[in-house]
Amino acid sequence: MASRTFVIKVPATSANIGPGFDVVGLSLSLHLTLTVVQPAPSNGPYVPPLLRYTGEGAAEVPLDAYKNLTTRVALYLLRCHDIRSFPSGLDIHVNNEIPFGRGLGSSGAAVIAGVLLGNELGGLKLARERLLDFALMVERHPDNVTAALVGGFVGSYLRELDVAATEAASVPLSEVLPEFPPDAGEDWGLNPPVPPLGIGHYVRFGWSESIKAIAIIPRFELSTAKAREVLPLQYSRKDLVFNLQRLAVLTTALGQSPPDPELIYEAMKDRVHQPYRKVLIPGLPEVTSSITPSTHPGLLGICLSGAATHGFEAIAEDARAIFKKTGVEIDWKLLTVVGGSVVE
Numbered sequence: 001m002a003s004r005t006f007v008i009k010v011p012a013t014s015a016n017i018g019p020g021f022d023v024v025g026l027s028l029s030l031h032l033t034l035t036v037v038q039p040a041p042s043n044g045p046y047v048p049p050l051l052r053y054t055g056e057g058a059a060e061v062p063l064d065a066y067k068n069l070t071t072r073v074a075l076y077l078l079r080c081h082d083i084r085s086f087p088s089g090l091d092i093h094v095n096n097e098i099p100f101g102r103g104l105g106s107s108g109a110a111v112i113a114g115v116l117l118g119n120e121l122g123g124l125k126l127a128r129e130r131l132l133d134f135a136l137m138v139e140r141h142p143d144n145v146t147a148a149l150v151g152g153f154v155g156s157y158l159r160e161l162d163v164a165a166t167e168a169a170s171v172p173l174s175e176v177l178p179e180f181p182p183d184a185g186e187d188w189g190l191n192p193p194v195p196p197l198g199i200g201h202y203v204r205f206g207w208s209e210s211i212k213a214i215a216i217i218p219r220f221e222l223s224t225a226k227a228r229e230v231l232p233l234q235y236s237r238k239d240l241v242f243n244l245q246r247l248a249v250l251t252t253a254l255g256q257s258p259p260d261p262e263l264i265y266e267a268m269k270d271r272v273h274q275p276y277r278k279v280l281i282p283g284l285p286e287v288t289s290s291i292t293p294s295t296h297p298g299l300l301g302i303c304l305s306g307a308a309t310h311g312f313e314a315i316a317e318d319a320r321a322i323f324k325k326t327g328v329e330i331d332w333k334l335l336t337v338v339g340g341s342v343v344e
């Protein structure tokens with residue numbers, strides 16, 4: 001095999017879109033891009049991968065391929081297919097536009113980049129559905145990873161697995177992606193847990209081209225793990241029905257042209273996660289209640305992330321002013337909905 005270069009491009013995502021907690025996701029126009037040079041096989045000594053990284057997170061992300069999330073996921077895929085190590089002399093340049101821990105799916109993108117990388121390096125030719133199984137062994141809620149893989153406005157569910165498959169899919173993350181000792185090199189890791197078939201299933205909804213996303217990005221990180229810790233384990237029937245009613249309307253309403261602001265604004269309300277997360281994001285309740293389609297024409301809905309057709313700057317600047325009162329500085333970006341991951 002001759003030396004080859006390929007590029008993996010994975011979009012950012014926003015999950016939940018209000019009421020669709022752990023169900024819906026949207027791929028957005030910021031990207032994690034890997035440029036990979038895979039040299040022709042040679043008989044020389046084994047050369048470990050060289051990982052270089054620019055952009056968001058460059059100062060904190062590990063550059064050891066046995067510790068970095070993307071390359072560990074790639075290695076997991078390879079080991080599940082009896083390929084014990086990265087090919088010799090691999091050169092990976094990562095350029096990342098997705099800020100970490102700000103609700104734009106940076107970890108989901110890193111995981112999807114990893115499954116696509118493993119698939120390419122091993123020549124595995126796995127179908128998208130199977131790649132999703134591997135991603136779901138690492139990131140266990142499907143909304144971000146599915147939207148990052150397939151692109152667009154996507155709804156997904158995790159299939160109810162039989163007992164053996166449930167056990168196989170529930171192994172601790174430390175067994176799926178163990179911490180590699182620095183010098184583990186080629187011999188590490190026997191029998192990684194192979195994902196059951198068909199864990200996640202999805203459908204793509206329509207998305208009206210006139211709708212853009214205003215990502216309001218606080219200048220602090222909030223890890224998904226922390227944001228999940230504050231959620232209750234049980235909900236009332238009233239709150240459950242509140243969300244189901246809105247989600248059912250929202251999935252179609254966002255695909256209609258022209259979009260109906262009153263319908264969408266109400267359909268983006270949520271009682272499952274946002275009310276509990278307001279303690280972690282001061283200013284959120286005021287932003288979601290005081291910026292409305294009547295005060296800000298063009299606004300369609302606002303959630304932990306928001307959507308509009310026009311009037312973007314006024315919406316974002318008013319959100320900035322509200323957050324500022326609570327001591328939170330923000331940046332904002334106008335993003336479009338883009339296609340899924342590509343390998344070129």
Ligand SMILES: Nc1ncnc2c1ncn2[C@@H]1O[C@H](COP(=O)(O)OP(=O)(O)OP(=O)(O)O)[C@@H](O)[C@H]1O
Binds near residue numbers: 013057096104108
């Ligand atoms: N490109 C990357 N390469 C390596 N590790 C990454 C990369 N992107 C994210 N990570 C890891 O994922 C962590 C962030 O994940 P987390 O799930 O907390 O937030 P998020 O994915 O940005 O937000 P959310 O899931 O709420 O949309 C980072 O701190 C880092 O450890």
Ligand SMILES: N[C@@H](CCO)C(=O)O
Binds near residue numbers: 016022105143224227
């Ligand atoms: N649905 C998840 C997405 C975060 O990545 C959550 O809200 O915790």
